[in-house]
Structure formats: structure tokens, C-alpha cells
Amino acid sequence: MANFPFDIVGFDLDGTLLDTxxxxxxxxxxxxxxxxxxxxxxxxxxxxxxxxxxxxxxxxxxxxxxxxxxxxxxxxxxxxxxxxxNIAVGTVPFPEMIEALDTLAGRGVQLAVVTNKFERLAVKLLDIMGLSSRFAAIIGGDTMGRGNAKPSALPIREMIRRCGGGRAAFVGDSIYDMLAAKNAGIPGIAVSFGFLMQPVEALQADAVIDRFGELETVLEAVGSRHGA
Incomplete structure (x- = not known):
């Protein structure tokens, strides 16, 4: 199988990985x-x-x-x-998310979470959902200190550092996700099924997916355009 264009793929949590x-x-x-x-x-x-x-x-x-x-x-x-x-009473994974993570891991990709949720709450939720072990890094809105949550580039840069460095992309559902990726100099992929505060086109993402089953192909296309 051909080399994948990204070594690291990070994800927002609420409205991206999980419907919370x-x-x-x-x-x-x-x-x-x-x-x-x-x-x-x-x-x-x-x-x-x-x-x-x-x-x-x-x-x-x-x-x-x-x-x-x-x-x-x-x-x-x-x-x-x-x-x-009551952190996981009604929370469910978005369709095809688990399969998408499995696919990326099978391509040798390091996976991470960067969320504006407090780190301890993000870790607790991912633990309950049985997902924590899939991620090399889980970074919350308070991890980098006050004022350094997304759209700051700092949590994205810390994600890359914790994952050992390399080519990275970020997947999210908000303008804060896309701005954080842009500020860190990496591609941002928007999900159209998340908790959108505006039309997905307004996020100015490098690409948009309508379902997780599209993620691998879209990342390959984005990587090709960005020379990854």
C-alpha cells in the first residue's frame, strides 16, 4: 500500500468524533x-x-x-x-468514525484529539467510550494554559510534538478548528455533520467530508495538493 501523506491526524471531539x-x-x-x-x-x-x-x-x-x-x-x-x-448518557460516536480510525491506524497514522473541552473531561469521556487507547495525545482547552485553546496554534503544535513530529492534518466542525489548523500551518478538514455555527463553506477548510467513510480518500487528495 502506498505511503499515506500524513503521519498524524488530529480530531476535535464534540461534534466531530462524538455526538455529545x-x-x-x-x-x-x-x-x-x-x-x-x-x-x-x-x-x-x-x-x-x-x-x-x-x-x-x-x-x-x-x-x-x-x-x-x-x-x-x-x-x-x-x-x-x-x-x-452524566458525561456519556446520550453521547454516541458519529457513524463510520470507528472504522475511519481503524483505517488510518492501519496506514500507520498517529491519531490525536485536540478539544476545547477541559482535558480531564475529554479523557473521562474517551475512557468511558472505550476510545482513549486509540490516541497518542489528548489535549484539552486547558492543557496549554489560559487563553491558549483553539483557535490558538499552540495545542495543535503540542499535538504534533507529542505524536513525535511529522506531517499533520486536523479534522473538526468549527471555525476554531479550522483557524487552529491554519495558524499551525497544517491542512484543516471540516465535517459537515457536526455542530455547525455557520454554513460549512464559511469555515474555509481545505476540504469537507459528509461522512467518515470519505476521510481516507479526502486526506490523500489534500496531501497531494499540499505536497505532503
Whole structure:
């Protein structure tokens, strides 16, 4: 089999590898209920996912009656506690994801996760889902320190370092994913089935996949264009 153009392929977590929308919506609505706010439809919460739990709750408060800092400080810890205790109740892998990871691993690719979810929560979720052992690196939104989550290039560069260096690409569902890849100087592949905050075309990705079964072929095409 011909050499694969990438040594490392990194993935966002929420909305890319796993459909975590039900559990994140439940945690958000738990916090909103404690604040005496109306609950939000799960689909509305999905559009708020991508920059971490705090940003998700900020948007949830704004959408349910207006942002209030005192309320935020009171219910944010409750959201985190609820989510950690119910982290995989409704979470499921996206279709064909496991097979895509198997295919890439079979091509000798190192796999990694770079998410804006807190590292401890990402590790716990991947452990419960039986996926942790597949990844050479799991990097969270707090791993590189305050202010250094995606779209910063730092977590992508750390991913490459932890995976031993080499040619890398990144797969995600948000503008923060694509900007992080661009800032790190590597190709970004967008998934059209994720928690999109805007049309997938607006992400300015190097390529888009509509299902995980397309990933290997698309990565080969992107690698060819980028001289990988």
C-alpha cells in the first residue's frame, strides 16, 4: 500500500468524533433551570458548542433572558458537576468514525484529539467510550494554559510534538478548528455533520467530508495538493 501523506491526524471531539449534543444540552438546561431560566431546545444548544463549557453557558444565558455575571458564577460550577456526572448518557460516536480510525491506524497514522473541552473531561469521556487507547495525545482547552485553546496554534503544535513530529492534518466542525489548523500551518478538514455555527463553506477548510467513510480518500487528495 502506498505511503499515506500524513503521519498524524488530529480530531476535535464534540461534534466531530462524538455526538455529545444531548449531554451538553442536558447540562446547559440543568444550569438554566437552577437560574430560573427557560430551557433551550437541544438543537439551539448545539450551535453554542465549540469554545468550551463556559462560552456555551454564556450563550445559553444570553438566549434565555440575558447574560448576568452573578448568575454565571453561581451556576457554571453546577453545569460542570452535572456534566461530569452524566458525561456519556446520550453521547454516541458519529457513524463510520470507528472504522475511519481503524483505517488510518492501519496506514500507520498517529491519531490525536485536540478539544476545547477541559482535558480531564475529554479523557473521562474517551475512557468511558472505550476510545482513549486509540490516541497518542489528548489535549484539552486547558492543557496549554489560559487563553491558549483553539483557535490558538499552540495545542495543535503540542499535538504534533507529542505524536513525535511529522506531517499533520486536523479534522473538526468549527471555525476554531479550522483557524487552529491554519495558524499551525497544517491542512484543516471540516465535517459537515457536526455542530455547525455557520454554513460549512464559511469555515474555509481545505476540504469537507459528509461522512467518515470519505476521510481516507479526502486526506490523500489534500496531501497531494499540499505536497505532503
Amino acid at each position: 449534543g444531548a449531554d451538553l444540552a442536558a447540562a446547559t438546561n440543568h444550569a438554566l433551570a437552577l437560574a430560573g431560566r427557560p430551557l433551550l431546545a437541544p438543537e439551539a444548544v448545539k450551535a453554542m458548542i465549540g469554545r468550551g463549557a463556559k462560552a456555551m453557558l454564556e450563550q445559553g444565558l444570553e438566549a434565555s433572558g440575558g447574560f448576568d455575571q452573578a448568575v454565571m458564577e453561581r451556576v457554571y460550577p453546577e453545569l460542570l458537576a452535572y456534566y461530569e456526572a
